[in-house]
Amino acid sequence: MAKSSVTLETPPELQRPALVDHERSIHWVTENVSNIVESTTPKWWFLTICITSPIALMGLICIIYQISNGVGVWGENHPNGWAWDITNFVFWIGIGHAGTLISAVLFLTRQKWRTSINRAAEAMTLFAVVCAGIFPAIHVGRVWYAWFLAPIPNTNAIWPNFRSPLLWDVFAVSTYFSVSVLFWFVGLIPDLATLRDRAKSRLPQIIYGILALGWRGGNRQWRHYEMAYLLLAGLSTPLVLSVHSIVSFDFATSIMPGWHTTIFPPYFVAGAIFGGFAMVLTIMLPASRLFPQINDMITRNHVDKMAKIILLTGSIVGYAYLMELFVAWYGANKFESFTFFTARANFDGKGWYQWSYWIMMFCNVISPQIFWFKKMRTNYIVVFIVCQFVNVGMWFERFTIIVTSLAQDFLPSSWGRYSPSTTEILTFVGTFGIFLTLFLLFMRFLPMIAISEVKGVTPEADPHHHPKH
Amino acid sequence: MSESRKVYGLGAEFESAAALMAAAEKIRDTGFSHWDVHTPFPIHGMDKAMGLGKSKLSAFVFVGGFLGFLTGISLVSIPSLFIYPMIVHGKPYTWATLPAFFPIIFELTVLFSAFTAVGAMFAMNSLPRLHHPVFNWDRFKRFTDDGFLMVIEARDIKFSESRTKALLEEIGARNVTLIHD
Numbered sequence: 001m002a003k004s005s006v007t008l009e010t011p012p013e014l015q016r017p018a019l020v021d022h023e024r025s026i027h028w029v030t031e032n033v034s035n036i037v038e039s040t041t042p043k044w045w046f047l048t049i050c051i052t053s054p055i056a057l058m059g060l061i062c063i064i065y066q067i068s069n070g071v072g073v074w075g076e077n078h079p080n081g082w083a084w085d086i087t088n089f090v091f092w093i094g095i096g097h098a099g100t101l102i103s104a105v106l107f108l109t110r111q112k113w114r115t116s117i118n119r120a121a122e123a124m125t126l127f128a129v130v131c132a133g134i135f136p137a138i139h140v141g142r143v144w145y146a147w148f149l150a151p152i153p154n155t156n157a158i159w160p161n162f163r164s165p166l167l168w169d170v171f172a173v174s175t176y177f178s179v180s181v182l183f184w185f186v187g188l189i190p191d192l193a194t195l196r197d198r199a200k201s202r203l204p205q206i207i208y209g210i211l212a213l214g215w216r217g218g219n220r221q222w223r224h225y226e227m228a229y230l231l232l233a234g235l236s237t238p239l240v241l242s243v244h245s246i247v248s249f250d251f252a253t254s255i256m257p258g259w260h261t262t263i264f265p266p267y268f269v270a271g272a273i274f275g276g277f278a279m280v281l282t283i284m285l286p287a288s289r290l291f292p293q294i295n296d297m298i299t300r301n302h303v304d305k306m307a308k309i310i311l312l313t314g315s316i317v318g319y320a321y322l323m324e325l326f327v328a329w330y331g332a333n334k335f336e337s338f339t340f341f342t343a344r345a346n347f348d349g350k351g352w353y354q355w356s357y358w359i360m361m362f363c364n365v366i367s368p369q370i371f372w373f374k375k376m377r378t379n380y381i382v383v384f385i386v387c388q389f390v391n392v393g394m395w396f397e398r399f400t401i402i403v404t405s406l407a408q409d410f411l412p413s414s415w416g417r418y419s420p421s422t423t424e425i426l427t428f429v430g431t432f433g434i435f436l437t438l439f440l441l442f443m444r445f446l447p448m449i450a451i452s453e454v455k456g457v458t459p460e461a462d463p464h465h466h467p468k469h
Numbered sequence: 470m471s472e473s474r475k476v477y478g479l480g481a482e483f484e485s486a487a488a489l490m491a492a493a494e495k496i497r498d499t500g501f502s503h504w505d506v507h508t509p510f511p512i513h514g515m516d517k518a519m520g521l522g523k524s525k526l527s528a529f530v531f532v533g534g535f536l537g538f539l540t541g542i543s544l545v546s547i548p549s550l551f552i553y554p555m556i557v558h559g560k561p562y563t564w565a566t567l568p569a570f571f572p573i574i575f576e577l578t579v580l581f582s583a584f585t586a587v588g589a590m591f592a593m594n595s596l597p598r599l600h601h602p603v604f605n606w607d608r609f610k611r612f613t614d615d616g617f618l619m620v621i622e623a624r625d626i627k628f629s630e631s632r633t634k635a636l637l638e639e640i641g642a643r644n645v646t647l648i649h650d
Contacts, residue, residue, distance in 0.1 A: 025615065030615065157553065159555075161557055162549050162569075162573055163570065168572040168576075171577070172572065175576040175579055178583070179579065182583050183583075190510070196613075197610040198613075198614075209599060210599065213597035213598070214597055214598040216507060217508055218506065218507050219505055219507075219508065219515045219521070220521070223511070224524045224526050224590050224593045224594050225590060225594065228526055231527060231586045238575075452509055452510045460485065462486070463512050464487060
């Protein structure tokens with residue numbers, strides 16, 4: 001059947017490892033991914049959601065308490081107008097970025113290994129953005145005036161300031177969430193059709209049937225579908241870069257020492273990808289243990305590649321930290337060098353928050369260096385531990401940036417220490433509950449691996465593939 | 470299956486993506502126009518094998534994105550320059566501050582393009598359409614698992630129940646079945 005008489009064989013040393021281990025068939029992929037949704041709910045799932053949902057509820061109660069009493073229930077006060085709230089916002093929004101990076105940037109660069117992790121990573125993006133959105137919304141104090149941010153003619157004839165990074169944030173984050181939802185849903189359509197066609201009882205048939213929109217998988221549909229997917233990937237790529245750049249503008253366009261730098265946008269984007277990949281692995285490694293069948297799709301090869309990205313972005317972040325120190329010295333601005341050498345690094349013993357700076361340095365710059373070794377990159381326990389360091393480190397990075405700059409800024413007479421209140425701590429813990437509860441629900445009711453995409457990267461999917469007899 | 474119902478077309482199954490692709494090339498060369506292949510995933514090169522060109526979706530997205538761009542420009546400039554000029558940080562409120570308007574213009578361009586991409590994809594694929602005659606074929610469900618199917622519609626000029634069936638069987642199809650409306 002082969003058209004050309006010459007067959008080019010790839011030499012063995014250049015052959016890429018198969019993306020699905022054990023030469024699984026297409027049917028095996030359908031069976032084993034759908035199985036997660038179709039089989040009876042495992043006990044650990046009930047157990048975990050029994051822990052995460054009360055935590056989520058506690059977070060919601062804290063939010064209601066804060067809204068009804070005002071921002072005074074938090075530890076923020078002059079001069080620390082921002083602290084945990086914006087730290088948590090930037091932390092969560094950063095985590096979201098890995099999902100879009102995996103689904104869009106790796107799609108455009110034709111990194112086929114993305115197929116088995118992109119669905120879960122995109123879901124993680126959405127849930128992280130939900131958690132992120134809470135903080136800026138409630139930190140304004142009187143949330144019922146949040147509509148002032150919307151550019152609509154009102155009776156006061158007042159318009160928002162379109163040149164403010166805070167308003168850019170509103171547009172960037174809401175666009176990011178909307179586009180991520182679209183991207184995720186478009187990717188889900190063929191898999192929802194799989195669940196629809198496999199459903200045995202009436203209710204799932206109806207629900208998945210409606211959600212699948214009557215997908216027929218005809219090539220006349222696929223060609224528009226693929227074009228839409230490609231365009232969404234192409235749109236999401238600059239979008240994801242813009243979102244964290246705009247988040248960094250919140251700081252960079254101000255005149256605070258330690259914030260007013262041009263390095264912020266690329267440094268924040270690299271940090272977001274870094275923290276996001278750590279969170280993807282934090283979730284996927286336990287998931288691959290709980291659902292052993294997905295180990296043939298999310299292989300050691302995948303974990304190895306993700307660890308490499310963590311190493312790369314971690315090193316970019318490390319470079320940015322060092323460059324900040326260099327510029328603080330070379331720029332010869334007293335306030336700038338005070339922020340970096342005293343308030344953060346505390347070389348002269350007068351800084352207040354050196355612990356957060358050095359936790360950040362250790363977790364983000366030193367700990368991922370272990371990933372230079374392949375043995376470490378493929379050891380799930382090591383990878384999991386390093387990812388926890390990265391999660392902690394990335395939270396401390398934002399804390400360091402925000403609090404050290406505000407607490408010890410220009411005049412010592414206007415300095416002020418900051419410590420969080422209980423409500424503030426519980427709100428942050430609560431967002432983990434919200435995030436994990438949403439993720440558990442996603443795992444249970446939707447295919448957590450993109451079935452049709454994984455099938456598309458199996459050797460069988462290649463139209464020139466002929467099974468050896 | 471009552472015989473009085475109108476025939477929608479013929480459904481056929483193929484063994485693999487490769488077999489389906491070879492069959493599609495033959496059907497294309499025979500000159501059929503109302504037919505489609507239904508597969509679990511998009512097959513690389515199938516557009517060419519079916520004689521289909523590039524999707525026109527990108528043209529719609531360009532228009533959508535351009536509308537978003539215009540919306541963004543009007544949204545930021547009309548209030549800031551005319552209705553409610555505001556001096557911020559002592560900077561003027563003229564076009565000289567254009568770079569400060571870029572983020573919102575950019576975000577709206579992306580937002581409009583993305584919604585147009587999905588909306589146009591739904592419209593071009595006639596989604597949502599929960600019922601379709603192909604679902605009457607009992608083996609059709611296999612396309613979401615590991616089936617490589619082909620459906621030739623009865624409205625095609627070249628369609629004939631017996632001859633098309635023979636043609637499909639000749640090019641390697643299995644389970645060739647009549648699909649009713």
